[in-house]
Structures are given as structure tokens and as C-alpha cells.
Amino acid sequence: MTTLNEPRPYGRAGLTVGPVGYGVAALGNLYRALPDDTWRECIPAAWAAGIRSFDTAPHYGLGLSEERLGVGLREYPRDAFVLSTKVGRLLEPNPDYRPGQSDIENLFDVPSSRRRRFDFSRDGVLRSVEDSLIRLGLDRIDVLFVHDPDEHEQDALDGAFPALEELRSQGVIRSYGAGMNQSAMLTRFVERTDLDIVMCAGRYTLLDQGAEGDLLPAAEARGVSVAVAAVFNSGILATERPRMEATFEYGEASAALRERVERIADIADGYGATVPQLAVQFPLRHPAVATIVLGADSAAQIRRNASLADEAVPDELWDELGEAGLLGGAGGGES
Template sequence: MTGRGHDPHPAPARPLGRGGLRVGPYSFGGAQLGNLDREVPDHEWTGAVPAAWAGGARYFDVAPHYGLGLAERRLGAALAGLPAADGAIVSTKVGRLLAPGPGTGTDPEGFAVPDTSVRVSDYSRDGVLRSLEASLERLGRDSVDILYVHDPDHHYREAMEGAFPALAELRSQGVVRSYGAGMNQSEMLTRFVCGTDLDVVLLAGRYTLLEQGALDDLLPECARRGVSVVAGGAFNSGLLATEHPRPGAAYNYAPAPDELLRRARAIAAVCERHGTTLPAAAARFPLGHPAVATVCLGSYSADQAARNAALFRAPVPGDLWADLADSGLLRADAPVPHAGPGGAPGPAATEGHPA
């Protein structure tokens, strides 16, 4: 179930974890379904998942954190309305339980929802089981395919002693197909890759056209150990999402520093010279690394989801990457995609830049 809608030249599916799942280049991130940054009305969000499905997305990621459960409820409703959605791959996350909140204002963590719930950090075995049970109820599903430990930046020991053993148990029992961790940093993810038997990680914002530090720790370790990488945050929360980045564009959910804005504009200019766009190059770049299984892009609406899907069909000339490297705008050792559908790496593109 990893087709690409009506694309006559679909990109090959890649393994996602070790449980037999396979995924196409474009996957759907569900944060916007939780009213990220603004309230998303029904007429807008209800079209996003069907449009992503029509564009080839078969993997959908969500979390209790996103809108205090709203994103899970919306994703469950949207998938239930798709005739063939029993072929969807769904992941959610553990580590934040939802408890009753004051109900006197709005969520303080960036989602436009009432604070009728609050997040309680819990990376224990019991917390994992309770979180999964609540997520399944919100999603309206009997199971999910992948569970991630979500942002355990300040809970390393609790995750190692509680959450990961619980997830390993769930995988061994066949309750989930794969498990892993989702974070905005590569350093701790690398420690988890080396210290547990996880088989998939979601790395958000740290392997993009703007920054490739994960080449120094996480990505080579994942390649050695057969761990799949889901690349999230490919637009660095907005800076790489438009053809011509403007002042005030977001980077890590805050206005981008001038230095990064200048760098993004320089990359955009090189893309334009090669007849492509910054968003198309940004969406495709992570797929050049052999450990990266898919790129996870969020959207608020049907139009955004269709546009995201189209980025994986847009022409991105192979010599773009070498030009970026020669200009000092991309690390010379970064594996790059070839120019084919979906940007899947070819035999000559998995190490360095193609000649």
C-alpha cells in the first residue's frame, strides 16, 4: 500500500523498521491536525489526510502531545473515512500522559486548544501502557504499527529503564511492529540506537539542507545497525518551505536568525539556477542517505498536502547537489539523491556527490 496515487513512475518503497513495513518517500506528520500555532477549522483539516493519501502517503505519524490529543482524534476520524485506509501505517508516541487540566485558558505549548488537559511526563513501563491505551481510544484503532518514545531529553534514565524495555516487550508480543524514539536532537538518539534494540527513529529538523550534523553520529550508526530513520522537520519549521525565504520565516518555531536566513536564500538561488525550488530540494535531500526511509511533512489542508506530495515528483537535477557543495552550502560528504522519482539514491549516489 505504498503507491503514489496516479504517478506513472512511483518511487520504490523502502523498509521502515525490521517488522516488514515498507514506506514511500512522502509521509504525513500530524502536528498541524492538533492546531499547531493556530486553530484549524473543520473545512480545512478534513481535507489534509485524504489529499496526502491521494498523493501517495501511506504512513501517518501523530502524538498525544499534538493538541492535547486532538491530532490523534482527528487522524483517527480521517483515516476511518478513507475506503482503503486499512493499509495505512500509523505511529504515535509515549512519554507524555494527558491528565485533567484547569480548563481556564489555552494550551501553553503552541497548540490552539483549551487547557482542559495537561501533559505529565511519564517514561515508566506503566506510563507506556497507559499512554498506548489512551492513544488507541483517541485514534479509534485496535493497534498502531510504531511507537516512539517522545522527546526524552531530560529523562534518559527513565526511558532506558522503563519505556524502552516496555516497547521491546510490546514488539515481541506482536502488539506493535516496530519501536523507537522521536527527538529534535541526534546525540541522544544515537545513544538510544547503541543502547537498545529499537529499529526506527524519527529525527526532526536535524538533517536538512540547512544542517547535516547527524552525519557525524546518528546516521552512520543507524546504517550500521539497520535502524530506519524518518526525517521530520525537513523545512526546519518553515524557513525552507517557500521558494524565496522572507524575513520572519520560522526556524525551530522561532524567527530565523539573519545568518540562517541568508544561507537559506543562497540555497534558494542555487536551486533557481538549476530550474527547481528550495522546497523541492529540501524535501528530497534527506532521502539521499541510505538510512533514511521517508520524509515526514505536515500540512493543515488538502492544498498543502497535495503540494507536499508534488515536491517528490518535481524535477531536481542531480548536479544541483554538487553546486551546493562547491558553494559551501552543503557538506561535501552528504549522500545525495539522484534525479529520479522520489529522489531514491542510486548506486553512485550513496556516498558523496555524483560526478
């Protein structure tokens, strides 16, 4: 049986992480505004549950996620956790802002007094890092990811990655990489740069194993750590049984997908396991995968997420799922 809770190397600079990290987009009021007493409980709950890695981005809530994460982490020893944020979107004053206007069209319930501007240049990266440190109120960032450069691949290769290499060589950051919801471009970055960590969302899950054909073998060959995000595929794998209104990739899940998840749940039941457990633990079985990054908007949800890796499910369960043809997934690596 696979051991899940031992620390795993994260990049090549001596960082280590546990099986589950906390992705704090919700602290930026993702979908809805969080009351003060709710968001202030989240980081302490994660810490109490053993989580020691935290991921944020300027994009999340127009900087609010970074600000709240920094507040939550200040009472803990800086060397005891791994902090990652992202570059590629600069925040600047929104000249068109009027009181009462919200950023909800970008999924965040915050005033739209700032706006995002894509910038993958060297100067953009350096400014982004400086701004993030101010918002976080912390002395350093461990990992920087180039964030969603889907339409800016060459700009990232020419500007952002050399800047991150410079920051790493100067000791300003420990590691760098890219975070995307596709595997094809991430694979090219693994092959063409000296990054040492990537974050791949939604492309290595129970229902979509597209990254297995390109990113994961490339990462393993180059000694690159992979953090896997969006393991619930936006909702269908987040519950023990799929609901009629379940979503897949932020759209309505098909009847065929719901039936497939029901079959997975039936087999899991026989071993005392659940679909969310499998969703979290499946990616961790691959040697290139260092950690799973899970979002949560309450202390209770954080505790539940952390518990999904507490007890490894039996190898026999994975064998039975494979024999039933339930571990193959459609590719999502094209770009």
C-alpha cells in the same frame, strides 16, 4: 538520478513507506483552531496524493490530533497505511481547568481540560498505548516512538524501551523507536537498545547536518530506519526565496542564513528546482533515511508537500551545491 517514489523499508518488521509522510500535529489545532471543513479535508487530500504514513502524538492538541486522525483514516483499509504515535506524555484531567482556558501556551488552540504528565515507566507506556487506541478508534498502532525524553534518558532506558520491546515481541506493535530534535541521545538509544526506527527533527537538513556525524552512521550500522522531520527548519526553507521575516529553529533567521539560502535558490533556479524541493529531497539521498515527515494544516499544503518528491532533482545540482560549500551545516546533536 536518485529514484524517490519507490517504497522503502521502515524498520525490520516488513513495514514500508513512501518518501513523504504526513505529520498531523496541525490536526490538534497547532497555533490555531482548524475549522471542521478544513481538517476533514486533510487526510483525504493526503491519501489522494499517495501518502500512506501518518504520525501523531498524545501531546498534539491534548489528544485531539489522534482523535481527528482516527476519524480521517477509518474509511481506508487498515493494512494500506502505517500509523505511528508516541509515548512519554500521559494525558489526565486538569483539576485547575476553568471554562475558556486554552492550551495555547503549549502552542495548541484547544481547551486545557486535560494536562500532560511525563511518564516513561512501563505502566505509563502501557496506559499511553491503551489511551491512544481509544482516541484513534483503530485496532492497532504500527510504530511507537518514545517522545522527547531529553530530561528523562535513564527513565526511558529503564522503563519505556523494555516495555516497547515487550509490546513488539507480543505482536501488539510492529516497530518502536524514539522521536527527538537532537541526534546525540538518539544515537545512544540506537546503540543501547534494539529499536528499529528513529524520528529526528531538524538535525539533517540543508542547513543543519549535525546527525551526519553521529546518528546516521550508527543507524546504518544497526539497520535502523530514520524518519527526518522539520526539514524546513521551522520556515526558512519552506519558500522558494527566504522572506525577511523567515524563521530558523523557531527564532528570527540571521542575515547570513538568509543569504546562504538565497545562494542555494540561485543555483536551484538554473536546474528548474526550488528550495523546498531540495529541503525534502536532500535527506532522502542518505541510505539510512526512509522518509520525510511533513506537517500541513490544509489540503492545498498537503498536495504541495507531496509534490516536492515527485521528480528527483539532478545529481549535478547536488554536485554544484557541494562545490559551492553550501551543503555543510552546523551540528545540532549535542545534549
